[in-house]
Amino acid sequence: MSIEQQYQARAKELLSGGAVKMVIGYGKGTTGNRRRPIFISSPDDVGRLVLDDSCIINLSGYLVSEGLLSDEKRVAVFLRPEGIRAINILAAESQLDADQIVIFGFDVNDNELRALKGIHVEEFADVIGSIRENNPGFADKELLEKIEKMTAQERFAFWQEEFAKCIKCYACRQACPMCYCRRCIVDSNQPQWVNTSSHSLGNFEWNIVRAFHLSGRCVECGNCDRACPVNIPLRLINHKMAVEVLGAFDHVAGMSKTQEPVLASFKKDDSETFIL
Amino acid sequence: MTKILLIDKLDNCVERWKAAGITVIGPVHRANISVYAAVEHASEFDFGLVLPDRSIKELFFPQTEPMLRYAIKKDTIDTIECMPPSGPRIIFGSRACDASGMAIDDPLFGWDYKDTYWFQRRNESVIVTIACIKADDFCMCTSLNMEPDSTKGSDVLLRPLENGKGWLVEELTDRGQEAFTQIAEFLQESADAPAQTAVVEKKFDLEASVAWLQKPENFDSRFWKEISMRCIGCASCTYLCPTCHCFDIQDEGDTYSGVRRKNWDSCSFALFTMHTSGHNPRSTQSARWRQRIMHKFNYFPGKFSVNSCSGCGRCSRQCPVDMGITETLQEISKLSL
């Protein structure tokens, strides 16, 4: 039995027995290699679930949709390791109760799909732990090296050109499981913290505010990067912040559901280079 | 024998137009994305694109533009109008869907109250469209009863030659003719045949879909919730759409001076219709997606006798969760059987 079939069978069982009220997974998309999020509530529909190496979107953000978990019923969701880390962060930040989440874990290595054993988030500790030991890091090594070699001025010019393309569609925010705020800071106008216009100042403000808000929280799932309709390499910024946070606080985001949010907690041995 | 323009001569044309003070714009690559932008040389153009990632809309209705500057003084307030940079432009190498998109929005920006920002740019632009000889999985102009060589909104239509060396020239409007008169010496007579235009498969039944949308009871159909469940509520589809025209008006400045700007806005956003009281007429994502589809295929045609969609397919092509107009109308076509 393929992993897809195994997971379909498990979904059917969970839905029939009422153990979960919904399975959030992947279905066929518009074109051959596109997969789209689907929401299965009836055991009769599990045949629509697809699982292969084209299943890339991190689906964890749907779990914090308004009202979904408020009835305390369980919801199942297909997740890669990044998505599982996202569940840990959402639980640590009190956005969901991890016990309500049933995980259909999977990963793709060298184009090979494999199932991850476990149901609840804590059972994936080993898989997640290995990320810490063996951080796969940023996929586009070439771009990363190019950026690292730049002078500060060159880097500024690079980002200036990239941010100039931003149209403030907020696809990055909407696609991000960590951007769950009911009212984003850019949508507050008393006071108007961030210019809403997508001119160069407004675009810098937005993208930098988002990078800071994701520091120590980003699981590098790449949802923002893929969602961006103007191809800004957003993941690169978040990766850079993750590297900084690792260096400064020895913190990798999403390791457990009790892990304290790094920039919202204080430890006595925190490096104090930024405190005067 | 018909008039043709050879690709080899295009640089001469660009030079000639530029010498006449005309800004020449076309499909180019800029910072890892394809857009319509001003060029210095013809070599910058990429006519091989199915269509640029970003639509032609921003040339007429930019993502943000200053409308007014204000200066508050003791006994008066000065308002200075900021008009768009003036001057003639030739948009060379538009696609039929993009060009028609601008014509679709003309009546909206002009009913009773004319939007000077839009019309100044419309008035100063010549759109030279190149008929498509290839399409991708998301192109859907034929589903909107248009074709890859539709002329709506274009001033000149170019048909690629079969030999790939240039285009057959069809001047459609006086201003198109005027623009091509300036480069007459680079045109020539030829019997070369035009290439076959792209075959764009019909993806949905527009008439059936529209009939379904017009039935009042379908406003409350469960369909809206089901189709939009995965919508994440970003504005990618609306901002890339050539015909989506919604905007916000925002002030930037202080108590003494500043700018009032017109910025793109989107019906996908919850804040778009939120009253100060907190009441929101379109409080759910399904209500917002319904609004977008209804607006394009029911309300807009009701006002202006034309669908607010030109079939470019950018909404589906770029959607982070694989949604879009095509899929929605395909599903509606099925419902209306």
Next chain:
Amino acid sequence: MTENIYNTQPNIYKPAIMKIVARQDEAPGVRTMRLEFLDPVDHEYFKQTFRTGMFGLYGVYGEGESTFCVASPETRKEYIECTFRQSGRVTSALANADVGDLITFRGPYGNRFPIEEFYGKNLLFISGGIALPPTRSVIWSCLDQREKFGKVTIVYGARTVADLVYKHELEEWQERSDVELVLTVDPGGESPDWKNRIGFVPTVLEEAAPSPDNCIAVICGPPIMIKFTLISLKKLGFDERNVYTTLENRMKCGVGKCGRCNVGSVYVCKEGPVFTAAEVSCMPQADL
């Protein structure tokens, strides 16, 4: 090549400048301002175009614009009065503006109450809370030519006594013999010396039981009040076509372009804000 095939007209986004000549606190957080045009050309345009029911976009540069009705009647065009509740960024800035300060105004926009069609008829005005201003514009338009109308009844309610707006005018209407004023506050909202009704507007309306014969009703209020008042009016025998109301939706442009105020296919800014109840009932109710 710049032949002008598109006729353009003056910039529709450029506001007129108005001076605050008086202001009055109506209720907690609610204020009325009287405004006069600085430029006689703008004033002349207003005088020629304004009709009761139309709205404007009132603004403070640096903060933005906010939409509300012109609360003064078409019979008094020397100034504009507007009444607003301080709730958002723009209304806070407007509330901070003093007599003598300058603000911006765009409009008047939208449609109007067909007041000539009301000639010879009885009038019933029903209003709740901060929604009296649009009704007040119609009330004064009619009272300023009182002889043209039959019986005039005004039913007005607010949450508490303090929340009643235009208190001086309420007194004036109460004293007039040619106006019947029914005032009410929600249960618990009465003050110790409150001598008028206690109860919700729809209930009080049913008790007052105005006759639907040859009568036009104008109702403005929060959505929930409108909903139940329409039911009461139906019970009393009013025809939906003789019941008028105004819709207020979020707007940015006011002129049918920015795309947010529509209810179904109806652009409130251009086809409204004044509608009959019959027209409103044809709109998709979920979008209201």
